[in-house]
Amino acid sequence: MANPEVPPPAALYEARKGVYPKKVDGPFRRFKWAIMAVTLAIYYATPWIRWDRGPHAPDQAVLVDLANRRFYMFQIEIWPHEFYYVAGLLIMAGIGLFLVTSAVGRAWCGYACPQTVWTDLFQHVDRLIDGDRNAQIRLANGPWTVEKIAKRVLKYAIYLIVAFWTGGAWIMYFADAPTLTQDFWTGQAAPVAYVTVAVLTATTFVLGGFLREQVCIYMCPWPRIQTAMMDEKSLLVTYKDWRGEPRGSVKKAEKKPGGFGDCVDCNQCVAVCPTGIDIREGPQIGCITCALCIDACDSVMAQVGRPRGLIDYCTLDDAAIEKAGGVAPPIRKTLLRPRTLVYFGIWGAIGLAMLFTLGQRTRLDLAVQHERSPLYIQLSDGSIRNNYTLKLRNMELRPRDVEIRVSGLRGAQLWTPAGSRETARQSLRLSLAPDSVTPVKLFVAAPATGPERQDFTIAVRGLDDDPRGDNDIIQFDRPETGL
Amino acid sequence: MADTNDLLKSAGGKRIDEATGTSTVGHEWDGIEELDTPMPRWWLWSLYATIVWGIAYVILYPAWPMVHGATEGVLGWSSRGQLEQEMQADAKRRAPVMNAIAATAITDLPAKPELMQAAVQGGGAAFRVHCVQCHGAGGAGVRKLYPSLTDDDWLWGGDLATIEYTITHGIRNPDHKATRTSQMPAFGRDGILEPAQIADVVSFVRTISHQEKPGASSARGAAIFEANCSVCHGPAGQGGRQVGAPKLTDAIWLYGGDGASLTATITQPRNGVMPRWGARLDPVTIKMLAAYVYSLGGGEKTPVPAPEGQKVDGQP
Numbered sequence: 200m201a202n203p204e205v206p207p208p209a210a211l212y213e214a215r216k217g218v219y220p221k222k223v224d225g226p227f228r229r230f231k232w233a234i235m236a237v238t239l240a241i242y243y244a245t246p247w248i249r250w251d252r253g254p255h256a257p258d259q260a261v262l263v264d265l266a267n268r269r270f271y272m273f274q275i276e277i278w279p280h281e282f283y284y285v286a287g288l289l290i291m292a293g294i295g296l297f298l299v300t301s302a303v304g305r306a307w308c309g310y311a312c313p314q315t316v317w318t319d320l321f322q323h324v325d326r327l328i329d330g331d332r333n334a335q336i337r338l339a340n341g342p343w344t345v346e347k348i349a350k351r352v353l354k355y356a357i358y359l360i361v362a363f364w365t366g367g368a369w370i371m372y373f374a375d376a377p378t379l380t381q382d383f384w385t386g387q388a389a390p391v392a393y394v395t396v397a398v399l400t401a402t403t404f405v406l407g408g409f410l411r412e413q414v415c416i417y418m419c420p421w422p423r424i425q426t427a428m429m430d431e432k433s434l435l436v437t438y439k440d441w442r443g444e445p446r447g448s449v450k451k452a453e454k455k456p457g458g459f460g461d462c463v464d465c466n467q468c469v470a471v472c473p474t475g476i477d478i479r480e481g482p483q484i485g486c487i488t489c490a491l492c493i494d495a496c497d498s499v500m501a502q503v504g505r506p507r508g509l510i511d512y513c514t515l516d517d518a519a520i521e522k523a524g525g526v527a528p529p530i531r532k533t534l535l536r537p538r539t540l541v542y543f544g545i546w547g548a549i550g551l552a553m554l555f556t557l558g559q560r561t562r563l564d565l566a567v568q569h570e571r572s573p574l575y576i577q578l579s580d581g582s583i584r585n586n587y588t589l590k591l592r593n594m595e596l597r598p599r600d601v602e603i604r605v606s607g608l609r610g611a612q613l614w615t616p617a618g619s620r621e622t623a624r625q626s627l628r629l630s631l632a633p634d635s636v637t638p639v640k641l642f643v644a645a646p647a648t649g650p651e652r653q654d655f656t657i658a659v660r661g662l663d664d665d666p667r668g669d670n671d672i673i674q675f676d677r678p679e680t681g682l
Numbered sequence: 683m684a685d686t687n688d689l690l691k692s693a694g695g696k697r698i699d700e701a702t703g704t705s706t707v708g709h710e711w712d713g714i715e716e717l718d719t720p721m722p723r724w725w726l727w728s729l730y731a732t733i734v735w736g737i738a739y740v741i742l743y744p745a746w747p748m749v750h751g752a753t754e755g756v757l758g759w760s761s762r763g764q765l766e767q768e769m770q771a772d773a774k775r776r777a778p779v780m781n782a783i784a785a786t787a788i789t790d791l792p793a794k795p796e797l798m799q800a801a802v803q804g805g806g807a808a809f810r811v812h813c814v815q816c817h818g819a820g821g822a823g824v825r826k827l828y829p830s831l832t833d834d835d836w837l838w839g840g841d842l843a844t845i846e847y848t849i850t851h852g853i854r855n856p857d858h859k860a861t862r863t864s865q866m867p868a869f870g871r872d873g874i875l876e877p878a879q880i881a882d883v884v885s886f887v888r889t890i891s892h893q894e895k896p897g898a899s900s901a902r903g904a905a906i907f908e909a910n911c912s913v914c915h916g917p918a919g920q921g922g923r924q925v926g927a928p929k930l931t932d933a934i935w936l937y938g939g940d941g942a943s944l945t946a947t948i949t950q951p952r953n954g955v956m957p958r959w960g961a962r963l964d965p966v967t968i969k970m971l972a973a974y975v976y977s978l979g980g981g982e983k984t985p986v987p988a989p990e991g992q993k994v995d996g997q998p
Contacts, residue, residue: 572819578934579934584832
């Protein structure tokens with residue numbers, strides 16, 4: 200260690216280097232504006248959309264009703280036992296991410312990830328209060344003057360308002376939005392509502408206001424997974440070093456024509472980067488491919504009269520072609536390749552299958568449980584009774600009359616605790632409340648002569664305009680012979 | 683750079699990684715090296731935060747195990763205390779229903795389906811604690827020991843009020859006046875009937891329950907039955923609920939309906955007992971138990987009030 204050539208050992212911990220991205224304009228920046236506007240509008244406005252479902256269901260278009268275990272999305276209503284639709288949506292989301300990543304790289308990270316959208320929002324607040332990049336750096340490094348304190352207080356207050364609004368919007372998905380808003384401000388809402396808003400306000404404030412790119416670089420597993428899903432045909436934000444190097448200012452290039460590449464070393468690509476990296480060092484984990492450096496570089500190239508695209512979306516394959524002096528094929532061709540088409544096919548097939556089953560599903564469902572203690576009951580007239588618990592799900596938003604009928608069990612009689620054996624028949628009628636599960640205890644008696652164990656069918660069908668229903672095959676037990 | 687790396691390597695295998703400019707930790711596994719990237723400082727803060735949290739937790743909640751028990755924590759929280767609170771809160775939640783059940787006569791319960799449903803549920807819970815030991819899960823009974831409560835045959839009667847009375851006062855409690863009681867004589871053990879006579883009675887009983895064809899033995903048994911049994915079991919063996927005498931003509935046999943079992947029963951009867959639950963459980967729980975037993979499948983309609991004089995000892 201006495202040798203002065205050896206650098207000192209790296210520190211165990213490293214403070215975050217401030218990132219003060221410069222304001223930039225261009226097609227990608229405007230695209231990001233549009234996506235931010237749309238995603239935030241969807242997030243904040245969706246719970247307030249009304250949707251009339253009649254008197255037996257809530258009128259909120261999108262509602263996750265945890266207390267009553269229902270999920271409403273416009274005209275679709277999902278019951279807990281239909282949770283596979285949600286699983287299907289999650290699988291579609293997963294395959295959708297494969298599709299997007301294999302085609303256009305980390306587009307999710309760059310444009311649509313909530314961490315990116317909210318960081319972007321908070322960085323605009325920074326610019327609004329503190330000014331652009333240079334003013335922000337000056338203020339950050341300057342002493343704690345009254346002005347600095349005032350600006351910080353104001354900025355953090357705006358952070359808090361945005362964060363609170365974010366957390367507040369989240370809970371609206373889980374209850375009737377207007378009622379919950381009123382309850383929330385009058386102190387009548389459930390404690391979990393306040394806790395959720397507090398937690399989400401805190402996480403938004405900290406993750407969006409302060410941790411920002413640290414989330415992407417240190418916390419998020421997604422960048423690591425994405426590198427495994429990208430290939431040499433996925434789009435990357437690429438600095439075309441074969442065109443830009445060696446870099447030098449316009450003046451230097453004028454002095455020595457032909458000695459320099461297109462990069463004028465203006466550092467604008469670094470200045471606008473929201474994660475504070477230098478794209479000219481090549482692809483790296485900190486690059487979320489937001490393409491703001493493309494906008495910055497293109498505007499500089501326009502000023503110095505050189506062609507745009509020194510930094511541009513480019514695949515590794517195309518980079519090799521361009522480096523060798525060739526012309527890369529149009530992007531359309533790299534997007535439509537077997538891998539992306541297969542992903543799209545699977546994604547679309549799952550979506551179509553779900554739509555199809557959604558259209559076909561019956562809204563009257565029967566689940567039967569055979570009571571096991573006791574399996575069978577000896578009746579005084581010699582016949583045998585088995586007990587069953589039926590769960591009748593009327594998933595329609597109207598009351599319904601249904602008929603329960605058994606088949607495949609000779610001489611069967613059925614009745615419920617409300618009736619009696621004297622009135623028992625082969626079938627019985629029940630009235631079901633709208634949007635409800637009705638548990639019914641069913642007694643089924645049959646002659647003792649017959650197999651020890653026998654399968655038969657219990658069926659339910661609607662007695663109104665929709666005769667469709669459901670059935671269940673279940674067991675009837677008799678005493679073991681020879682006992 | 684190469685010089686520096688050589689120096690570092692000789693000093694402990696560390697070198698500067700060219701792509702990142704970060705030092706390696708100095709180990710190598712089949713050519714794979716690990717970068718010694720510094721941790722972000724906020725990560726260190728989050729470690730300190732967990733330490734602070736841990737200290738606060740130890741002060742506020744039970745934490746250190748001692749010889750007897752553990753440190754109590756300044757909040758005084760305990761899982762037992764929390765359970766107590768939750769039980770109290772639940773009792774408070776159930777109070778309106780329990781009060782409504784208490785205020786409703788048991789014969790009026792079926793007319794209030796929601797209350798009946800609640801009573802059946804509550805009775806089921808109590809049944810699982812107090813009754814399953816003998817009557818089995820779901821009231822299935824135990825063959826040759828304890829009666830099934832799910833069938834349509836009742837010793838003392840199967841309407842709501844009768845079941846409630848039976849549960850409250852028990853069966854054959856010697857120290858309780860209102861208990862249901864009766865005693866079948868030990869015809870064989872005490873020598874009231876000769877073994878041959880008992881065989882004849884068994885034959886007769888098996889005839890009236892359609893297990894045997896009538897014959898000479900059953901004809902002799904009929905006369906013995908008439909003289910010794912019909913006072914309780916009825917002239918046709920239809921049973922007598924006032925004294926808990928089972929019906930002998932049906933397919934249900936508590937202690938077995940085959941010849942050997944019947945012989946054993948007549949020789950030395952069981953005269954089964956049940957505790958009087960009125961001494962252990964509150965009236966609402968008993969009412970709910972009665973509703974539950976009633977709901978198991980054999981419940982009988984409340985009979986039209988019988989004329990005066992038919993009741994024995996005020997028992998329904």
